[in-house]
Amino acid sequence: MAIHLTKESKVLVQGMTGGEGMKHTRRMLAAGTNVVGGVNPRKAGRSVDFDDRRVPVFGSVAEGMDATGADVTVVFVPPAFARAAVTEAADAGIGLAVVITEGIPVHDSVAFIAHARRKGTRVIGPNCPGLITPGQSNAGIIPADITKPGRIGLVSKSGTLTYQLMYELRDTGFSTCVGIGGDPVVGTTHIDCLAAFQDDPDTDLVVLIGEIGGDAEERAAAYIRDHVTKPVVGYIAGFTAPEGRTMGHAGAIVSGSSGTAQAKKEALEAAGVRVGDTPTQTAQQVLAVLNADG
Amino acid sequence: MDLYEHQARELFEEHGIVVPRAEVTDSPQRARGIARRLGGRVVVKAQVKTGGRGKAGGVRIAADPAAAELTARQILGMDIKGHTVGTVMLAQPVDTEEEFYVSYVLDRAAGRFLAIASAEGGMDIEEVAATRPEAVARVPVDPAEGVTPAQAARIAGAAGLPPQAVDVLVRLWEVLVREDALLVEVNPLVRTRDGRIMALDGKVTLDDNASFRQARWGAEHSTPHDPLEAAAAAKGLNYVKLDGEVGIIGNGAGLVMSTLDVVAGCGARPANFLDIGGGASAQVMADGLSVILSDPSVKSVFVNVFGGITACDAVADGIVRALDTVRLTKPLVVRLDGNNAARGRAVLDEYAHPLVEQVTTMDGAAGRAARLATTP
Numbered sequence: 001m002a003i004h005l006t007k008e009s010k011v012l013v014q015g016m017t018g019g020e021g022m023k024h025t026r027r028m029l030a031a032g033t034n035v036v037g038g039v040n041p042r043k044a045g046r047s048v049d050f051d052d053r054r055v056p057v058f059g060s061v062a063e064g065m066d067a068t069g070a071d072v073t074v075v076f077v078p079p080a081f082a083r084a085a086v087t088e089a090a091d092a093g094i095g096l097a098v099v100i101t102e103g104i105p106v107h108d109s110v111a112f113i114a115h116a117r118r119k120g121t122r123v124i125g126p127n128c129p130g131l132i133t134p135g136q137s138n139a140g141i142i143p144a145d146i147t148k149p150g151r152i153g154l155v156s157k158s159g160t161l162t163y164q165l166m167y168e169l170r171d172t173g174f175s176t177c178v179g180i181g182g183d184p185v186v187g188t189t190h191i192d193c194l195a196a197f198q199d200d201p202d203t204d205l206v207v208l209i210g211e212i213g214g215d216a217e218e219r220a221a222a223y224i225r226d227h228v229t230k231p232v233v234g235y236i237a238g239f240t241a242p243e244g245r246t247m248g249h250a251g252a253i254v255s256g257s258s259g260t261a262q263a264k265k266e267a268l269e270a271a272g273v274r275v276g277d278t279p280t281q282t283a284q285q286v287l288a289v290l291n292a293d294g
Numbered sequence: 295m296d297l298y299e300h301q302a303r304e305l306f307e308e309h310g311i312v313v314p315r316a317e318v319t320d321s322p323q324r325a326r327g328i329a330r331r332l333g334g335r336v337v338v339k340a341q342v343k344t345g346g347r348g349k350a351g352g353v354r355i356a357a358d359p360a361a362a363e364l365t366a367r368q369i370l371g372m373d374i375k376g377h378t379v380g381t382v383m384l385a386q387p388v389d390t391e392e393e394f395y396v397s398y399v400l401d402r403a404a405g406r407f408l409a410i411a412s413a414e415g416g417m418d419i420e421e422v423a424a425t426r427p428e429a430v431a432r433v434p435v436d437p438a439e440g441v442t443p444a445q446a447a448r449i450a451g452a453a454g455l456p457p458q459a460v461d462v463l464v465r466l467w468e469v470l471v472r473e474d475a476l477l478v479e480v481n482p483l484v485r486t487r488d489g490r491i492m493a494l495d496g497k498v499t500l501d502d503n504a505s506f507r508q509a510r511w512g513a514e515h516s517t518p519h520d521p522l523e524a525a526a527a528a529k530g531l532n533y534v535k536l537d538g539e540v541g542i543i544g545n546g547a548g549l550v551m552s553t554l555d556v557v558a559g560c561g562a563r564p565a566n567f568l569d570i571g572g573g574a575s576a577q578v579m580a581d582g583l584s585v586i587l588s589d590p591s592v593k594s595v596f597v598n599v600f601g602g603i604t605a606c607d608a609v610a611d612g613i614v615r616a617l618d619t620v621r622l623t624k625p626l627v628v629r630l631d632g633n634n635a636a637r638g639r640a641v642l643d644e645y646a647h648p649l650v651e652q653v654t655t656m657d658g659a660a661g662r663a664a665r666l667a668t669t670p
Contacts (some may be wrong), residue, residue, distance in 0.1 A: 025604075063634045080506060105474055105504035106400065113405050114437040129392070143602040146632060158548020161601040164656075167632055184476075185405045211548055216400040234662060237551035240558045241567075245534050248547025248569045250503065259554075282655050 002176040003094060003153065003196040003203070005072065007032065007136035012064045012094075014039045014085045014206030015076030017034045017048065024076065024100075024141050026050045031144030034139045034175045036068035062092035074130060074139050082126065090119040093260070094208045099125035099187070106185055106250075108177060111189045119128060123187025127250070129159035129179035140179070142166075148173040151216065152286065155193035156209035157182045157216075157249065160180070165207055168283035172290065175203040182211070182249025185217035190220035198228050205231045205289060208273070210264055213251045217264035225271040233267045234275040235282040236261045268269060295500045296343045296587060300383045304495035305473060306480070309465045312492045317386035322367040328384045329362035336384045338365045342377040350374045355387065378519075390484040394455050395419050396463060398441075398470045401434065407470065408432040409441070409463070411453035415482035428477035441467035458491045459483065474504030506537060522566075522589055529581040531568060538563025538665040539597035541586035541624075543572055543579070545604075555596045562664035565592045576615035582585045582618045596663035599658060606630040607636025614645050622649045625666045629659035 011028070016038025027037050029050050037056045040046060057066035061073060064141045073094050076240040082104045089097045090112070104126045114190055116123045124131060130140010135149035142149060142159070147166040150173015154186030156162040163178050178193050180186050190208055197203045206228070210217035217236065238247060239261040240256070246253045254260050267273045274289070276282025297305070300318045307313050315327045318341065340352030347353050352374050361382060372379045388453035393416035399494075401408040412420050413428045423430045429551050431452035435441055441449070445462035450456070462483060469480045477499040484494050500508065501622045526533030532547075536554075540562045544550035547569050556565040566586060570578045586595055599609045609630060626649055630638040636653075642652055653659035 036422060079503065098461060103503045105507075106476055106501050107471065107474055107504070110406055111402075111439045118438075141603060143633060146602065156548070157553075158546060158604065160544075160546025160549035160600050161552055162628075163546075163632065164549060164552075164600050167600070184402050187405075189403075209548070209552055232447065233553075237548050237555060240536070240554040240564055241551060242534075242536065247534065247551050247567055248532055252547060252551065277559060278657050278660075279552055280655060 002133040002136065003200050005131050005133045005176060006025055006135050006180070007034070008291055009071040009137050009139070010034050010036045010068055011109070011139055012037050012039055012061060012068070012073040013229070014073055014089065015055045015062065016040065016055070017043055018076060019086065022048070022077040027136050027141070027144065028074070029053050030128060031132070031138035032135070033139065036070050037064040038132040039064055039073070045066045046131055047159045060092070061089045061094060065092055065094060072139055073097050075101060077101060079103040079105070079215070081184060083112050086123065088116055090116040090121040093119065096122045096124065098130045099123060100130055101124065102126065102127040102141055104183070106183070111187045113185065116187065116257065123179065125181040125186060127183045128181030128186070129162065131176060133176045134174050142177065142179065146170060150174050152203040152207060153193070153197035153200065153203040153205070154178065154207040154209070155180060155190050155197070157211050158209060158237065159250070161209050161235070164279045165209065165235070165283060168280060169286060172287065175200060182251050184214065184251040186273040188214040190216055190225045194220060194223055194228055194232070198230055203230065204250045205233065205286060207286060208234045208268070210234065210236045211249065211252050212241050212247065212261050213249070213253050215258065218267040221267035221273065222285040233282060233286045233289060234273045235279060236264045236268070236275060295502055297498040297500065298341045298343065298381070298607065299495060299497070300341055300381070302498040303383070303493070305469055305498060306493050306496055307335055309461055309469045311465050312490055314385045314388050314494065316383050318383045319366070320370065320381045322363045322370065325366035325382065325384055326359045326363035329356060329359040332384060332386050334358050338362060338369055338389055339384055339385065340369050340374060340379040341381040342374045342394050343378055344375045344377050347374055352379065373468070388484065388494060389487040390482070390494070391487050392485040392531045393482035394453070394459065394484070396455070396459070396466065396483050397477065397481070398435070398467060398475050404434060406437050407435045409435055409449045411449050411455060413415070413454040419481065435467070440471065440487065448529045456485060457493070458485070460564070462491055464495070469498070474501045474508050475479065475499060476501050482612045516569040522585060526568070526585045529585065531570070531578070531582055531585065532566040533585060535589070536564050536566050538565040538590055539593040539624060540663050541565045541592040543568050543570060543582050543586065543595065544598040545600060549600060551597065553596065553656070553660065558662055559594060560661045561666035562667045565589055576612040579612045580616035580619050583616055587620065587623055591625060594624055594666035595626045596659060597626060598659065599630055601630060601632030601634060601638065605634035606632055607634045607641055610638035610641035614641060617647060617650070622647065624649070626650045627659050627663040627666065628652050629654065629656055631656070652659050
């Protein structure tokens, strides 16, 4: 089962013929992803060979969907073209658009996320590593070979903290790991993923990784309290971040008393979530919960 | 990026919002001439990107051009919450009848912008919202429609603003969209004795991601004041200076933030945030090390890299090549984990630099770097 992505998913890559697109399409294919085509209006009709796989290039998402039945697109196009790319994908009626591109203007993200919502397209990202269902499919840039299939679900704002936890818990394994991205506005939230993991019969426990800025973690805590019966283990980064400075991710900023790591940790703990002090301790708490239940 | 008040004023004026006549200067002598042009009596306002100017004495009335020169001399160079006043804006005083508050802010959770308006302007809107929430109207803006005159009328009506404010709300939305702003705020928006609606003070935050299509405010304002941050910015590094003694290098914003926390949990203070991204090339590593080693408060350096897409042996090669060009003067603790961790560690073992030490776990390595920085 897993969430949002399985071995049945047929994946298009918008921006496949660019440098990052080529590199990561090769990696996605190696991880077992069924990449059915690339999209580039200037290279329509050609194809690209990745080791033993020949992947056709379509002129539009709609054309690619007609020809292949694709239901997922991974977007690698540069920031200036991302709005048009996602809008096109949503207009074509794709189910899931995973937007890897970093540095997209917030007004563009607001516009294409609202448009996609109206069209029934789920957006993951932007500025995210994508999502992986280990052993089945990988849509984005998450390294596939640092973990194995299992029954932990993971949702995170941060790419490298996701990788760290995937690696720490590699012997237990994951159902699906979703990097929702570190921008101020993202298409899929912690809550969306918590809801999906709660309903996923292949997930026993959810790891939730958050960081300073906004109130997504506080909202997630309220959602967990009211709707999630599976155990959740959390980790929050940014306790030492100074007020008013952006820490790498555009959304990672403490303004006044809002968005602090302490407030997020307290909200999660009040909802019954165990919150680790370090990534390693967080992994140990996951194992403790699984062993106690098992 | 936040704009100065005078830049916000300029934007408002360009978009047809009425603002007081004003000019900016960094010279007390020129302040005198400006005051003369503006009619003698002026408000002298410190231009700093922080709130609380009034309380700090950065906004004062000057009765005549001579007083304007004296006041400008007093305010220029003042320190307001760590910001040095480099320029002052001199503005014509306005006789106000009523003060309002209007802004458009990003509602992160809803993924759209929110109009916030109140008939009780002039003070801290968060305080008004906390004590009298019914006095503050919050109206979501549909991104597909924006703020039409009809929508602006709804916002004004909900907040109890006069009908003349509708036009300002529409124009302020234009500022937000055309300039790729994440925040536009007018506080106070006033009704003058002669019945005009005027923006007396404003705040605009621009989206750095949009700088590729909004070149106007350019690099002059984005150069950091801290010399280490300026050096890092010149090398294209994602670096934030902090007040501590453990230099930090890591890959990925979340992992670096986490590294700062874990070091702090071990009883030392992080000296900086530095995210070298996924590639961790020798050049980037060398640039990062040279900035951090030039920080006199740094006593030890912690390199915390997770090998994901870039495997650890490539990262270790990068460290070795960086150390060929950068002279290491402080102990360096390296933690490599992830893909090819064993091969990466072997590369550094073989290099056997006397100041380089490896610890295989993140928590253990943070503890070691903290001890090295805090032990005399």
